Every structure is written in structure tokens, then in C-alpha cells.
Amino acid sequence: MHATDIVRAVTARETSAREMADQALTRIAAARDLNAVVTVDPERTRAEADAVDARVAAGELLPLAGVPVVVKDNIWVGGWRITQGSRLFADFIAPEDAIAVARLRRAGAVVVGIGATSEFACKGVTTSLLYGPTRHPLDRTLTPGGSSGGPVTAVAAGLVPLAIGTDAGGSIRRPAAHVGVVGFKPSYGAIPYGPGFAEAGWGISVVGPLTADVGDARLAFEVMAGPDPRDPHAIDVAAAGPAQPLRIAFSPRLGLDVAVDGEVSVGLQRAVGRLRAGGFLVVDKDPVWPAGLAEDAIMPLQHAGLAALFSDAFRSDPHQFDPDIAKQIERGLGLSGADVARALEASTQIARALAAFFLDVDVLLTPTVPCVAWPFTQLGPSEIGGQPASPRGHAVFTPFVNHASVPAISMPCGTNAQGLPFGLQLIAARGRDRRLLDVAAQAERVLADRA
Incomplete structure (x- = not known):
């Protein structure tokens, strides 16, 4: 139920x-x-x-x-x-x-x-x-x-x-x-x-x-949802507002130079076609990021954060930690203050770039993932789109959204030949959560009707 x-x-x-x-x-x-x-x-x-x-x-x-x-x-x-x-x-x-x-x-x-x-x-x-x-x-x-x-x-x-x-x-x-x-x-x-x-x-x-x-x-x-005085960052999001013509931008790679599995690309294109046939106005448009910006620029924040929280316990007994998390702590311990400051600046640049993008469009549509699930013994798939993949190659379409503070929803979009699912991601400007949920519900109905 x-x-x-x-x-x-x-x-x-x-x-x-x-x-x-x-x-x-x-x-x-x-x-x-x-x-x-x-x-x-x-x-x-x-x-x-x-x-x-x-x-x-x-x-x-x-x-x-x-x-x-x-x-x-x-x-x-x-x-x-x-x-x-x-x-x-x-x-x-x-x-x-x-x-x-x-x-x-x-x-x-x-x-x-x-x-x-x-x-x-x-x-x-x-x-x-x-x-x-x-x-x-x-x-x-x-x-x-x-x-x-x-x-x-x-x-x-x-x-x-x-x-x-x-x-x-x-x-x-x-x-x-x-x-x-x-x-x-x-x-x-x-x-x-x-x-x-x-x-x-x-x-x-x-x-x-x-x-x-x-x-x-x-x-x-x-x-x-809704503010609480115990969280100084809590906000009150806007009402959905009256229905109006939507400006939806489709970006098949989020404006990044990344690999995507062929079946995921085809499935996403098929879903976009069904949305267009169902009355959605979808144009091809990529966000524009500062030159060279990639997830590597912001990952030091996580590594430094882990090191700040757990360095004493790690030095006392590193075997208490998942080896993959231990590596992140070690990286964090090797970072300088300037490294962390550069990562914070990259985070700010991401937020500014996406805020500017939403001046011209209401919703951004991208893949949620570039691949389907892989063996649980691996950090990520060995290859994506026929190219060797890094351990974070599967994660390319989601972290920038967090650094921009904006809402996003992943919805089922299709399956590959083995029946493994993948999804599409809808993203909106900060505080437009209710409007985004309205759009997602409309998209869900169209995709179900035209499946």
C-alpha cells in the first residue's frame, strides 16, 4: 500500500x-x-x-x-x-x-x-x-x-x-x-x-x-518542512503558486565532460520525448560552470570534515574504520587551510552558477546517474559509457546540487536490458520545492501514460 x-x-x-x-x-x-x-x-x-x-x-x-x-x-x-x-x-x-x-x-x-x-x-x-x-x-x-x-x-x-x-x-x-x-x-x-x-x-x-x-x-x-528555531539555517519554502508555462532545460550531461552509459542516454532521451509529446516545453540547455570545475574541487570539504571529527580516534586505532573511510580521513589530514579555502570557493562558484541558470529556466532535467547498479564489492563500476571509470564516476550528476542548496528529485526513468533501473533528475531554484514537486507529479503522470 x-x-x-x-x-x-x-x-x-x-x-x-x-x-x-x-x-x-x-x-x-x-x-x-x-x-x-x-x-x-x-x-x-x-x-x-x-x-x-x-x-x-x-x-x-x-x-x-x-x-x-x-x-x-x-x-x-x-x-x-x-x-x-x-x-x-x-x-x-x-x-x-x-x-x-x-x-x-x-x-x-x-x-x-x-x-x-x-x-x-x-x-x-x-x-x-x-x-x-x-x-x-x-x-x-x-x-x-x-x-x-x-x-x-x-x-x-x-x-x-x-x-x-x-x-x-x-x-x-x-x-x-x-x-x-x-x-x-x-x-x-x-x-x-x-x-x-x-x-x-x-x-x-x-x-x-x-x-x-x-x-x-x-x-x-x-x-x-518548515522552520524551527533550533536550526538556524531552516527556511520557509514558497507556495507552489499558480500554474504557468514552464521553462524546462534538458542537459544530458549537466554541462560536464563525463561519460554516460548508452542505455541510460537512450532511456533519458526517450523520456524527454514523451514529456514533450505530453505537452512539456523542454529545450536543450546546459548550465555553464567555471572552467575546469569538477567534483574533485569540492571533495576536500568532506575529507577535511572527517579528519576534523575523527582524527583522534583514527590515530588511536585506524582498524575501527572502514578502509575506504580511513583513506578519506588520511586525505583530510594532509590538507592545508588553503586547500579547504579553495574547496569552499569552488562550492560558492557552483552555487552562483546554478542560481544564474535559474534566472532563465524554471526546471533543469538531467540524468540522476550515468549507469546502473554494480557489484557491492566495488566502490563504483569499472567502466561507464565504455570508458574506464573512477570510483566516483557514478556520482557526477548530484553533488553540485547540494553545493547550490537547491531542491532536486529523482524519478524512475527506465531500465537497461537486464532490467536494472536508472532515473531522471529534476532540479529547481532554492525554495521552489513545492513547485518542483508539482512538476514532478505532472511528469510522473505523463511518463506513466506513455510508457
């Missing part, structure tokens, strides 16, 4: 939050081989569901009444073990809810489990020393991507209709594309961040929903 269907049924008392929670727990237990949900607490979940049923019986109208939700293992859920996929936090119990989680619970959602993440949410494959690999629901030898691999797999495998992840460089959108679900990255600040762990990437990470369709993503966003 979709979240909207569950809300209707629980509100009408055709079923109960307890029944929905029990069904979700049963599905999670039957899908342990996916390693998507790493922590469950059935007693706590059932008590929470019973409390929702009591509120419904008392006449409360709850926008997420009885909806089971999986929360990523780096977002605080009060009273639950939240580890960031790290041995350092293996026994950490969150002292309170993150604001987003508190709002979900207040709206009647029921936490049924904690979804796997890569260590500190800093890796594009969801594996950790603490829990091992999360596996793709369509092929257990593949990764769903990362770092929100557990939450996206929980939705794609039908364990829950709603999961919550974080996105500091594509960690919601890319895995959503790899498993064929919807992943929404709001504007920076649209959903208040924290209370929670200190972040390795400053000023770019957001909380967002993962769902089977845009309608459920919109429902969850509306519950979580």
Missing part, C-alpha cells in the same frame, strides 16, 4: 496502525538477506502504533496515520540505537528525535526500523564494518548505491511505503535511481536538520523522503 492509501484506511478505521506495523515487521524479518533494515525494536514499534490508534479513535486527523517508516542510521530517533554505520557508535542510543522524525511521529507515522548506511554516510556503496553490505532488491550481487542504501531498498522491496534518508552529495537520489523509487532532496534548510550527529560536510546535507511515487514524497515533505 502507498502511504496515502494507509492514511485513508487507518483514518477510516478499516485497518489499524498496529496491523500496518505488524505487517511491516513481518516483511522486514522475511527480507533479512537484503540487510536493508539493521535495527528493529518490535515492542517499541507496537507501542507507538497503539498510541497512534488511540489518537485516531479520539478523533485526531493525522496526515501520516499508521504509515510505517524506516529511518536512516544517521538520523536520531529517540531511544533507538543509531550508529552511523560505525563501530565507534555501535552502542549509541539517540537521546531525542531529530526534528524531522518528531514531526513524522506527531503526524502519526510509526518507526518500524533503522535503515543501513555506509559509515558516516560518506560512501557511494552501502557497506560497513558494523553491518556488512546492503544488497540490491533485484540482484543480491549488486549494490543499491549509497549512502541511503538501506532506506531505498526498504521502499523498493516493499517493506515500507516511506523511508527517510540524508543527502549531502546524492545519497538519496542516486540509490533511489538505482532501485527504481522516488528520492526527494529538498532545498537546504527546507526541512530542519538535527538534533543529531556532527556532520563531515558542512552546510550541504539535508533530510528527505524516499517513496514509491511523487504523491507520497509530497505528503512526507509537507509534514517535515
Whole structure:
């Protein structure tokens, strides 16, 4: 059932939050081989569901009444073990809810489990020393991507209709594309961040929903969005506004010199053709970036952030860390202040370039990923578009969006010959989240009608 269907049924008392929670727990237990949900607490979940049923019986109208939700293992859920996929936090119990989680619970959602993440949410494959690999629901030898691999797999495998992840460089959108679900990255600040762990990437990470369709993503966003005095960066996003002619720019490579698999390119072109046939005005137009700008220019921020947070623990016992995260910490320890300042300047240039682009267009359409899923034993595919690929070659279309603070949504776009999904990404100016969700819903209908 979709979240909207569950809300209707629980509100009408055709079923109960307890029944929905029990069904979700049963599905999670039957899908342990996916390693998507790493922590469950059935007693706590059932008590929470019973409390929702009591509120419904008392006449409360709850926008997420009885909806089971999986929360990523780096977002605080009060009273639950939240580890960031790290041995350092293996026994950490969150002292309170993150604001987003508190709002979900207040709206009647029921936490049924904690979804796997890569260590500190800093890796594009969801594996950790603490829990091992999360596996793709369509092929257990593949990764769903990362770092929100557990939450996206929980939705794609039908364990829950709603999961919550974080996105500091594509960690919601890319895995959503790899498993064929919807992943929404709001504007920076649209959903208040924290209370929670200190972040390795400053000023770019957001909380967002993962769902089977845009309608459920919109429902969850509306519950979580809105300022809170505890988050100084929180913003109030604009209303969607009246319908008007849309100016959509299609950029098949985001204006970057990067490789894309042929089947992904063809599938995206086919989707754009269907949107045009469905009445969308789509023009070919690339963002213009400062010369030579690529993800390498901004990655020092993550490496420096990891080093700042964990250098003491790393020097004490480097074997506590995922070897891939250890390499990032080592790089961070080797950076100078000037290196970090240059990365901050690159981040600012990205934000300015994309802000200028949205003076002329309303929505930017790009691939979400340049490839389909790959073996979970690798950081990335060995090649993309017939060319050797770096470990971050799969991530080229998402990080700039975070540094620009703008909203973006990944939607299923097609599959390759082996049936593995990929996605298209819609991007809008900061604060235009509701307008973007409207466009995504329209696009979803057109693509479904013309499939």
C-alpha cells in the first residue's frame, strides 16, 4: 500500500496502525538477506502504533496515520540505537528525535526500523564494518548505491511505503535511481536538520523522503518542512503558486565532460520525448560552470570534515574504520587551510552558477546517474559509457546540487536490458520545492501514460 492509501484506511478505521506495523515487521524479518533494515525494536514499534490508534479513535486527523517508516542510521530517533554505520557508535542510543522524525511521529507515522548506511554516510556503496553490505532488491550481487542504501531498498522491496534518508552529495537520489523509487532532496534548510550527529560536510546535507511515487514524497515533505528555531539555517519554502508555462532545460550531461552509459542516454532521451509529446516545453540547455570545475574541487570539504571529527580516534586505532573511510580521513589530514579555502570557493562558484541558470529556466532535467547498479564489492563500476571509470564516476550528476542548496528529485526513468533501473533528475531554484514537486507529479503522470 502507498502511504496515502494507509492514511485513508487507518483514518477510516478499516485497518489499524498496529496491523500496518505488524505487517511491516513481518516483511522486514522475511527480507533479512537484503540487510536493508539493521535495527528493529518490535515492542517499541507496537507501542507507538497503539498510541497512534488511540489518537485516531479520539478523533485526531493525522496526515501520516499508521504509515510505517524506516529511518536512516544517521538520523536520531529517540531511544533507538543509531550508529552511523560505525563501530565507534555501535552502542549509541539517540537521546531525542531529530526534528524531522518528531514531526513524522506527531503526524502519526510509526518507526518500524533503522535503515543501513555506509559509515558516516560518506560512501557511494552501502557497506560497513558494523553491518556488512546492503544488497540490491533485484540482484543480491549488486549494490543499491549509497549512502541511503538501506532506506531505498526498504521502499523498493516493499517493506515500507516511506523511508527517510540524508543527502549531502546524492545519497538519496542516486540509490533511489538505482532501485527504481522516488528520492526527494529538498532545498537546504527546507526541512530542519538535527538534533543529531556532527556532520563531515558542512552546510550541504539535508533530510528527505524516499517513496514509491511523487504523491507520497509530497505528503512526507509537507509534514517535515518548515522552520524551527533550533536550526538556524531552516527556511520557509514558497507556495507552489499558480500554474504557468514552464521553462524546462534538458542537459544530458549537466554541462560536464563525463561519460554516460548508452542505455541510460537512450532511456533519458526517450523520456524527454514523451514529456514533450505530453505537452512539456523542454529545450536543450546546459548550465555553464567555471572552467575546469569538477567534483574533485569540492571533495576536500568532506575529507577535511572527517579528519576534523575523527582524527583522534583514527590515530588511536585506524582498524575501527572502514578502509575506504580511513583513506578519506588520511586525505583530510594532509590538507592545508588553503586547500579547504579553495574547496569552499569552488562550492560558492557552483552555487552562483546554478542560481544564474535559474534566472532563465524554471526546471533543469538531467540524468540522476550515468549507469546502473554494480557489484557491492566495488566502490563504483569499472567502466561507464565504455570508458574506464573512477570510483566516483557514478556520482557526477548530484553533488553540485547540494553545493547550490537547491531542491532536486529523482524519478524512475527506465531500465537497461537486464532490467536494472536508472532515473531522471529534476532540479529547481532554492525554495521552489513545492513547485518542483508539482512538476514532478505532472511528469510522473505523463511518463506513466506513455510508457
